[in-house]
Amino acid sequence: MNERKVILREDEMPRQWYNILADIAMNPPLGPDGNPVSPDQLAPVFPMNLIEQEVSSQRWIDIPEPVMDVLKIWRPSPLVRAVNLEKALGTPARIYFKNESLSPPGSHKPNTAVPQAYYNKVFGIKRITTETGAGQWGSALSFACAQFGLECKVFMVRVSFDQKPYRKSMMATWGGNCVPSPSMDTKAGRDALERDPNTPGSLGIAISEAIEAAVSDESGQTRYSLGSVLNHVMLHQTIIGLEAQKQMKKIGEYPDIIIGCAGGGSNFAGLAFPFVHDKINGKQIEIYPVEPAACPTLTKAPFVYDHGDTAKYTPLLPMHSLGHAFVPPPIHSGGLRYHGMAPTVSQLVDEGLITPRSVKQKEVFEAGILLARTEGIIPAPETNHALAAVVEEALKAKEEGKEKVILFNWSGHGLLDLTAYENYLAGNIKDIVLTDEEMAESEKIFANHPKPKSLKSR
Amino acid sequence: MNERKVILREDEMPRQWYNILADIAMNPPLGPDGNPVSPDQLAPVFPMNLIEQEVSSQRWIDIPEPVMDVLKIWRPSPLVRAVNLEKALGTPARIYFKNESLSPPGSHKPNTAVPQAYYNKVFGIKRITTETGAGQWGSALSFACAQFGLECKVFMVRVSFDQKPYRKSMMATWGGNCVPSPSMDTKAGRDALERDPNTPGSLGIAISEAIEAAVSDESGQTRYSLGSVLNHVMLHQTIIGLEAQKQMKKIGEYPDIIIGCAGGGSNFAGLAFPFVHDKINGKQIEIYPVEPAACPTLTKAPFVYDHGDTAKYTPLLPMHSLGHAFVPPPIHSGGLRYHGMAPTVSQLVDEGLITPRSVKQKEVFEAGILLARTEGIIPAPETNHALAAVVEEALKAKEEGKEKVILFNWSGHGLLDLTAYENYLAGNIKDIVLTDEEMAESEKIFANHPKPKSLKSR
Numbered sequence: 001m002n003e004r005k006v007i008l009r010e011d012e013m014p015r016q017w018y019n020i021l022a023d024i025a026m027n028p029p030l031g032p033d034g035n036p037v038s039p040d041q042l043a044p045v046f047p048m049n050l051i052e053q054e055v056s057s058q059r060w061i062d063i064p065e066p067v068m069d070v071l072k073i074w075r076p077s078p079l080v081r082a083v084n085l086e087k088a089l090g091t092p093a094r095i096y097f098k099n100e101s102l103s104p105p106g107s108h109k110p111n112t113a114v115p116q117a118y119y120n121k122v123f124g125i126k127r128i129t130t131e132t133g134a135g136q137w138g139s140a141l142s143f144a145c146a147q148f149g150l151e152c153k154v155f156m157v158r159v160s161f162d163q164k165p166y167r168k169s170m171m172a173t174w175g176g177n178c179v180p181s182p183s184m185d186t187k188a189g190r191d192a193l194e195r196d197p198n199t200p201g202s203l204g205i206a207i208s209e210a211i212e213a214a215v216s217d218e219s220g221q222t223r224y225s226l227g228s229v230l231n232h233v234m235l236h237q238t239i240i241g242l243e244a245q246k247q248m249k250k251i252g253e254y255p256d257i258i259i260g261c262a263g264g265g266s267n268f269a270g271l272a273f274p275f276v277h278d279k280i281n282g283k284q285i286e287i288y289p290v291e292p293a294a295c296p297t298l299t300k301a302p303f304v305y306d307h308g309d310t311a312k313y314t315p316l317l318p319m320h321s322l323g324h325a326f327v328p329p330p331i332h333s334g335g336l337r338y339h340g341m342a343p344t345v346s347q348l349v350d351e352g353l354i355t356p357r358s359v360k361q362k363e364v365f366e367a368g369i370l371l372a373r374t375e376g377i378i379p380a381p382e383t384n385h386a387l388a389a390v391v392e393e394a395l396k397a398k399e400e401g402k403e404k405v406i407l408f409n410w411s412g413h414g415l416l417d418l419t420a421y422e423n424y425l426a427g428n429i430k431d432i433v434l435t436d437e438e439m440a441e442s443e444k445i446f447a448n449h450p451k452p453k454s455l456k457s458r
Numbered sequence: 459m460n461e462r463k464v465i466l467r468e469d470e471m472p473r474q475w476y477n478i479l480a481d482i483a484m485n486p487p488l489g490p491d492g493n494p495v496s497p498d499q500l501a502p503v504f505p506m507n508l509i510e511q512e513v514s515s516q517r518w519i520d521i522p523e524p525v526m527d528v529l530k531i532w533r534p535s536p537l538v539r540a541v542n543l544e545k546a547l548g549t550p551a552r553i554y555f556k557n558e559s560l561s562p563p564g565s566h567k568p569n570t571a572v573p574q575a576y577y578n579k580v581f582g583i584k585r586i587t588t589e590t591g592a593g594q595w596g597s598a599l600s601f602a603c604a605q606f607g608l609e610c611k612v613f614m615v616r617v618s619f620d621q622k623p624y625r626k627s628m629m630a631t632w633g634g635n636c637v638p639s640p641s642m643d644t645k646a647g648r649d650a651l652e653r654d655p656n657t658p659g660s661l662g663i664a665i666s667e668a669i670e671a672a673v674s675d676e677s678g679q680t681r682y683s684l685g686s687v688l689n690h691v692m693l694h695q696t697i698i699g700l701e702a703q704k705q706m707k708k709i710g711e712y713p714d715i716i717i718g719c720a721g722g723g724s725n726f727a728g729l730a731f732p733f734v735h736d737k738i739n740g741k742q743i744e745i746y747p748v749e750p751a752a753c754p755t756l757t758k759a760p761f762v763y764d765h766g767d768t769a770k771y772t773p774l775l776p777m778h779s780l781g782h783a784f785v786p787p788p789i790h791s792g793g794l795r796y797h798g799m800a801p802t803v804s805q806l807v808d809e810g811l812i813t814p815r816s817v818k819q820k821e822v823f824e825a826g827i828l829l830a831r832t833e834g835i836i837p838a839p840e841t842n843h844a845l846a847a848v849v850e851e852a853l854k855a856k857e858e859g860k861e862k863v864i865l866f867n868w869s870g871h872g873l874l875d876l877t878a879y880e881n882y883l884a885g886n887i888k889d890i891v892l893t894d895e896e897m898a899e900s901e902k903i904f905a906n907h908p909k910p911k912s913l914k915s916r
Contacts, residue, residue: 003468004530010461072462073834084605102560104834106873146831147542166624169876172883173830372631373604376531376562415564415873418627425630 004083006247008076014242015063017235020273020344022059023280024351025455027318027343030305034450037315044215045224047123050116053232061235063115070114070147074103075239079247080410084374086394093397093404094253095390098244098271100411101377105170107412108267109140109227112236116225117144126221127151129213131181131206133263134160134334134382135167136412137227142176155181155189155209158201160334166416181206188212188311202327203264203338208311215313228264229308229317229342237270244407245274255285255407257393261385262289262298262356263335265342271409273344276353280457287354289345290389292364294432295328297321297341298349298356300439305449308340318452319346322434323442329432331361332420333381339442351457359388360431365424367391368414380412381420462541464705466534472700473521475693478731478802480517481738482809483913485776485801488763492908495773502673503682505581508574511690519693521573528572528605532561533697537705538868542832544852551855551862552711553848556702556729558869559835563628565870566725567598567685570694574683575602584679585609587671589639589664591721592618592792592840593625594870595685600634613639613647613667616659618792624874639664646670646769660785661722661796666769673771686722687766687775687800695728702865703732713743713865715851719843720747720756720814721793723800729867731802734811738915745812747803748847750822752890753786755779755799756807756814758897763907766798776910777804780892781900787890789819790878791839797900809915817846818889823882825849826872838870839878 028036039051046054053061063071082095100108120128128150132138138154145152154176156167161180171178179185181201182192188208192199199205207226214224226233248254258275260268268289279285291298297320306321308314321340322328328337348354368384370391371377379387386408397404414421423429486494497509504512511519521529540553558566578586586608590596596612603610612634614625619638629636637643639659640650646666650657657663665684672682684691706712716733718726726747737743749756755778764779766772779798780786786795806812826842828849829835837845844866855862872879881887 004527005468007465007467009465010463069462070834104836104871143834147834166873166876169880169883170836170873173827173836173872173876173879175831369631373633376528376601376605378562378628378631413562414631415624415628418624418631421631422627425627 005078005080006250007078008243008246010072010076012246013068013076014239016060017063018238018242018274018277019056019059019061019235020276021057021231023277024344024347024457026347027452027455029315029317030450031315045211047120047125047223049119049123050232053235054230064118067115067118076243077102079244082375085371088370088374089391089394089398091394091398092401093394093406095394095406097408097410098240100240100409101413105136105139105143106415107136107140107380108237108240108270109137110143111239111270112227112233112266113140113144114147115236117141117148117150120223121148121150125150125223127153128223128225129153129210130225130227131155131203131210133157133203133337135164135416136335138176138178139167139170141225141227142171142174145176146174152176153213154178155183155206157181157203157206157334157337158199159330163419164416181209183209185209186212192310199327200330202310204310204324207309208313211309211313228266229340231344233266234269234273234342234344237266238273240270240409241272241274244271253405256404257406258285258287259386259389259393259406259408260289261336261382261411262291262341262345263338263382265289265345267409267411269342269345272354276348279353288389289354289356290385291356291358292331292333292336292385293358293360294331294434295322295337296358296434297339299358301443303346303350303452304446305452306340306446316449317343319343320349321446322439323445325445326442331432332417332429333385335382336385350454357389359385360433361429362431363388365421365429377410378414379410380414381417383411462539464537464708466701466704468530468534470704471526471534472697474518475521476696476700476732476735477514477517477519477693478734479515479689481735482802482805482915484805485910485913487773487775488908489773503669505578505583505681507577507581508690511693512688522576525573525576534701535560537702540833543829546828546832547849547852547856549852549856550859551852551864553852553864555866555868556698558698558867559871563594563597563601564873565594565598565838566695566698566728567595568601569697569728570685570691570724571598571602572605573694575599575606575608578681579606579608583608583681585611586681586683587611587668588683588685589613589661589668590685591615591661591795593622593874594793596634596636597625597628599683599685600629600632603634604632610634611671612636613641613664615639615661615664615792615795616657617788621877622874639667641667643667644670650768657785658788660768662768662782665767666771669767669771686724687798689802691724692727692731692800692802695724696731698728698867699730699732702729711863714862715864716743716745717844717847717851717864717866718747719794719840719869720749720799720803721796721840723747723803725867725869727800727803730812734806737811746847747812747814748843749814749816750789750791750794750843751816751818752789752892753780753795754816754892755797757816759901761804761808761910762904763910764798764904774907775801777801778807779904780897781903783903784900789890790875790887791843793840794843808912815847817843818891819887820889821846823879823887835868836872837868838872839875841869
């Protein structure tokens with residue numbers, strides 16, 4: 001009898017998140033005056049309990065019981081052996097994935113939406129604003145807000161709003177209110193529409209709108225929530241990797257290679273950070289964040305100080321950035337269309353602890369179709385970026401005749417992204433690669449910003 | 459620490475299906491000559507190994523190992539305690555559900571799609587045709603055919619094809635070919651279009667098309683597959699109830715009430731039949747199949763001999779039927795728009811072992827929204843029919859102050875049915891109830907058919 005999945009019991013779930021800030025040196029976020037941002041300066045944007053978590057350097061942080069209760073709606077997530085993929089590729093590699101597509105919104109995003117809604121609730125907040133790319137994050141936050149009785153307003157990047165009309169209905173079913181961004185509801189939105197009335201929108205613009213909508217509520221009962229990039233978001237996602245470590249241990253395996261797609265970095269970090277901890281402590285692991293060639297933040301853009309949003313409402317963050325005004329091409333992976341990258345992930349790249357790679361749209365969907373027909377689950381287009389790299393590594397292992405153990409993160413399902421598959425099957429998906437000229441142009445915007453220091457954690 | 463779910467290990471999965479034919483007396487299907495149909499007469503439509511299963515009266519039937527391997531992609535499914543729903547309703551009832559929404563296509567349908575694809579493969583068949591209502595079945599069969607390397611052609615009821623465009627892309631991603639029905643590809647389809655060029659279509663018409671497409675393939679390598687109604691389909695679905703029995707036993711519970719929605723009967727039967735077995739052996743349980751008031755097969759239509767499809771390609775089946783030419787109103791639950799009902803489920807109703815009820819569209823979606831916001835998962839519109847009855851029973855338990863244990867089947871998620879939720883939230887969903895006049899008219903069609911005998915199994 002073959003076991004296909006490694007399942008944890010609910011009482012085996014990790015009870016603490018892993019905080020990578022305990023293990024790596026970081027450049028601080030900088031305010032408008034060029035000095036490090038103080039927690040108080042962030043108070044109009046986030047509740048103080050989450051700000052404390054954002055700056056904490058405590059290695060292990062307890063997961064509150066009410067958060068555990070909601071996570072158990074779908075967690076612990078299975079660790080799956082991709083036996084059919086192995087057979088299809090004829091590889092000696094053993095391939096495993098964490099299936100994060102089983103949450104009600106269909107991705108890993110509620111891993112942080114739930115604690116963020118909880119901490120806001122505890123702090124007395126009534127209403128949360130946010131942005132969303134492909135819609136996974138906005139859906140996750142709407143779901144989490146319904147669990148804790150909070151209102152939720154979502155600014156969704158226009159191109160994805162139009163590509164994925166079901167997302168709005170999904171958020172509405174959970175009680176969330178979703179509008180396309182740029183909108184006329186905020187100054188940031190109106191400015192963006194004035195610059196280009198036909199803009200496809202960007203996460204940078206949508207973040208500006210959501211922050212503005214939060215801080216301009218005079219009742220003081222609204223805060224903003226971000227679905228990626230920030231330290232506390234990466235923290236909440238580490239439950240994925242911590243579960244995976246327990247599951248691999250149960251079957252006596254340990255990964256040689258870790259792979260996750262990277263837009264803002266949270267799904268990659270969620271799986272990878274607990275293994276980065278192992279790597280810092282001596283384990284040999286290759287760790288690959290995978291991004292689209294159309295938005296090559298980690299693979300081509302420099303490590304700089306830049307804003308997280310287009311209207312410059314956020315502090316300057318030390319990260320790989322294509323420039324805060326950069327509007328990525330409208331590829332079918334809205335969740336990866338972000339000009340920047342989590343500072344923690346950027347720092348790890350800068351130190352050489354992880355190795356970014358980029359893939360093009362056609363190989364991405366080719367891998368997605370292969371996985372749908374072998375492992376059964378239709379992957380989100382974002383997940384397909386990880387899958388393309390998995391296939392490449394599995395074939396490399398075959399060529400070299402090595403029994404590599406590959407572990408990747410199946411970040412979400414693609415059931416609300418089926419238009420993209422239809423376009424691919426009809427031959428209407430093109431490879432889009434950002435040119436050096438386009439990049440040089442978009443990066444002028446941070447020429448005068450301070451430079452992050454090159455820090456070594458080891 | 460609260461346990462939310464009861465999880466079985468893969469090695470605790472049932473290894474045999476439960477066959478209710480061992481426990482109840484049945485009227486036989488009749489051929490065109492009025493005599494019971496012989497297995498040979500079905501051979502052009504189904505592979506012989508499935509026909510043998512269809513007529514078997516062996517109580518326990520082994521699940522083949524290659525079928526187990528594919529079921530493990532998502533099974534065993536969790537048994538979930540609906541704690542948030544209980545709180546929201548303030549009921550003393552303990553409410554549990556089997557979450558069948560976690561399969562890759564999002565419903566219980568692959569429980570039978572997988573074995574059906576397997577048996578066809580073993581029998582040397584290359585291509586399977588089928589019909590689908592809301593698209594859940596066509597998606598499930600496309601998924602299953604991809605697992606065993608078979609071609610799949612799906613005739614999808616026109617109104618659902620138009621309401622749910624993503625379904626076609628989903629099937630295509632797994633390699634399936636989906637066309638709207640009635641189509642010009644078959645005589646049955648052309649005839650239906652001639653009668654009414656604007657017909658919304660019906661499962662009855664789509665079944666005719668799929669059977670015709672199978673039997674008219676002169677290579678002999680095509681067979682037809684049905685996603686509900688037939689005995690072997692009910693058989694394959696019993697894995698749901700068998701798992702539930704093991705799971706309830708683990709926590710020392712046993713249900714007082716069982717609830718499932720019923721269109722053709724398979725999702726209801728899957729959960730209920732193993733408990734019907736218990737009931738026949740003395741257990742006290744109330745068992746409720748729930749259907750739409752717009753298509754009240756079990757609650758209003760008589761127990762007769764009628765065809766399973768509009769073009770009369772199928773044998774006469776002993777079942778509750780609204781008449782094989784009946785085109786149900788275009789409600790937002792395509793999976794429940796069927797004029798007939800599984801003969802096994804019909805027989806149980808006739809004997810009073812189970813008690814059918816019907817619900818209207820508005821209460822159905824009201825219950826769906828409540829469940830989405832409490833238990834988190836957005837239910838399929840079909841599932842919402844069960845949920846409406848669950849809410850009613852939970853409130854009754856509250857009124858009576860009784861600690862009833864309610865178990866229901868969460869047959870699928872509604873992520874590809876979000877247009878229906880949008881319409882409901884916008885106030886555009888109406889209650890549709892079939893009138894006695896409409897029913898009398900549609901039932902004239904079987905006036906001259908033979909009558910099934912009233913049989914008693916106990």
